[in-house]
Amino acid sequence: MLLCFYVVFHNNRGEKNKTIPRIVGTCRTGGKALQLRFYANINNDEIILGKDNKTLVYRTLECHVQTARKRKQMEYHPCKSVGIIEYSGFAKTIDERITCECLSCYPDITDNSCCCA
Template sequence: MKYPELEKLSKEELIGIIEDEAKNWLAHDGLWFQAVERHFGLEKAIELDIEAWKDFTVIEAKRIMKRLGLPLKSGLDGLEKALNFRMYRRINEQKIERPDKHTLILKMVTCRVQAARERKNLQFFPCKPVGIVEYSYFAKTIDERIETEVIACPPDKITNDFHCAWKFTIK
């Protein structure tokens, strides 16, 4: 029995813990970024964030694949399953569309970071360069044949339908 304190909890309590841990992870990520930005500026903070996401997103994808038993080259079906088990899926509202068998579109309907900035009347955080690395590395880890394209992500102008959107294709 590895975690006896968890074994006694209800499903709802366990889900609450998962959500809290996702929020804590995001809070740490944001605080780390803000500290780097204060000391070195926004450009350097984004550069270092990209470097961290290159490694983290691959680690996350591999752990999800192992947990779900997804084989390498599991295509867009594998990517769809994996996207639903990412850490921030627990705190962000996302929508996945499959317009055809070669395409998957992920829309981040509500991003916790961008929603907080909206509430504070701040400009959206320009996460596009980080997102390009994050999503392309995640998808390539699931299946190296998957190509990733940004539909829109801040600093791009976005619609009221989503905070960012990504298109994944496989030939």
């Protein structure tokens, strides 16, 4: 699943003033939470920092579930609706200011460069 985490941080005056590189180094997870998820051990993925330093794109390059379904000649699992709930909940657990948007995921594939993108 390709997810884009749009993160906006506000200072005590309500102004937007921080970017991901500054926050990731100091958050309670040390910026490594995605690597600790179960699927990080079985799927091939990547994390891309947006040019604006406020966006992270999490891409699953090879999905264990979808690869197995393809091998068995089964239809892909429609994981978009489940993924939105799972990743949004995961992100909110890390920091309630993080929001998620699905950019490409079966059945709505818009990026063919990855398995569940």
